[in-house]
C-alpha cells in the first residue's frame with residue numbers, strides 16, 4: 145500500500161492506494177461513526193457491497209450499516225437521484241454524526257459528497273472509488289455536485305472527504321471502455337503539470353492498456369500526487385486549480401449537448417484534451433508534434449478524437465459561455481504554454497478557437 149496526504153488549511157486526509165484495501169477494516173474504522181450509509185449503484189453493489197459491509201462490521205458489531213443503491217450512469221447524476229439518498233437518511237433517522245461512504249465511480253463520489261455537504265448542513269464522508277477515473281481524479285479534492293440539463297456539475301459544493309481508499313483490485317471488473325476513459329484524465333496530469341510523467345506515460349502506454357498492475361498503480365499514485373499538490377495550493381479554485389480543467393470546457397459542452405451518458409465523462413475529456421492542445425498549437429504555444437503525440441495515445445486507447453456527429457460551432461459556443469471559469473461574461477480557457485505547464489487565460493484569438501472547433505467537426 146502507498147499513502148499520500150492532502151494537507152489543506154482546515155483539513156487533512158490520507159489517500160491510500162493498494163490491492164485489497166476495501167477489506168481492510170483497520171483503515172476505515174478510525175473514520176467511522178456509529179451510523180454508516182454506503183451509497184453505491186446497481187452495477188457496483190453486487191460486486192463489492194458485501195465485501196465492504198463485512199469489513200465495516202468487524203471492529204464494531206453494534207455499528208449500524210445501511211446502504212442505498214442508486215441507478216448507474218451520468219444521466220442519473222441529478223437532484224432527483226440525490227433526493228433518494230436524503231430520503232434514505234431520513235427514513236433511517238440518521239443524525240448529524242453519520243458517515244456516508246461513496247462506493248463507486250465519479251458519479252457516486254460526486255453525489256455522495258454533495259449529499260454529505262447538504263444533509264443536516266454537513267456530515268462526514270469517505271471516498272471508495274472503483275473506476276480508474278474516480279481513482280485518479282474525482283475522489284480527490286472535494287469537488288462534489290450534480291448536473292443540470294443546462295450544464296455539467298452546475299449544482300454542487302466543495303466538501304472534502306475524511307479518507308480516500310483506492311482499492312486497485314476493483315479495476316478487475318471495470319469494462320475496457322470505462323478504463324480507457326480514466327486514462328484520459330491520467331494523460332491530463334502529464335500535459336498540465338509534469339512533462340516527465342507525460343513521457344513516462346508514452347513509454348508505458350502499452351502496459352497501461354494491457355492493465356499491467358504495477359504500472360497502473362504507479363499511474364494512479366503519480367496522478368493523485370499531482371492532483372493533491374494542486375488542490376493543496378488552491379482548494380476552492382481561486383486560481384491555479386483551474387488547470388485541472390484542461391479539456392473540460394470542450395468536454396463538458398460535449399456531455400451536455402449529448403444529454404449526459406452517451407459519452408462517458410473521460411471520453412468527452414479525451415476529445416477536449418486534444419482540442420485544447422490543438423488550440424494551444426494554433427496560438428503558437430506548443431508544436432504540432434505534441435498534438436500528434438496526444439492524438440496517437442488517445443487513438444491507441446480507442447478514445448474519441450472528434451466531436452459528436454452534428455455538434456456545430458454554435459453548440460460549443462453556447463454551452464461554453466456557461467462554463468464555470470467564465471468571469472464577467474468572458475470565457476477563460478485552460479491552455480498549454482508548453483508540455484507540462486498549463487495556463488488559464490482569456491487572452492486568445494477567438495478565430496483560433498473557431499478554427500479548432502471546426503477542425504474537430506465530424
Ligand SMILES: O=C(O)C(=O)C[C@@H](O)[C@H](O)[C@H](O)COP(=O)(O)O
Nearest residue numbers: 281285287296297385388389392468
Ligand atoms: O478537481 C478539479 O478541480 C477538476 O477540475 C478535475 C476535473 O477533472 C473534474 O472533472 C471536475 O469534476 C470538473 O469540475 P468542474 O468544476 O469543471 O465541474
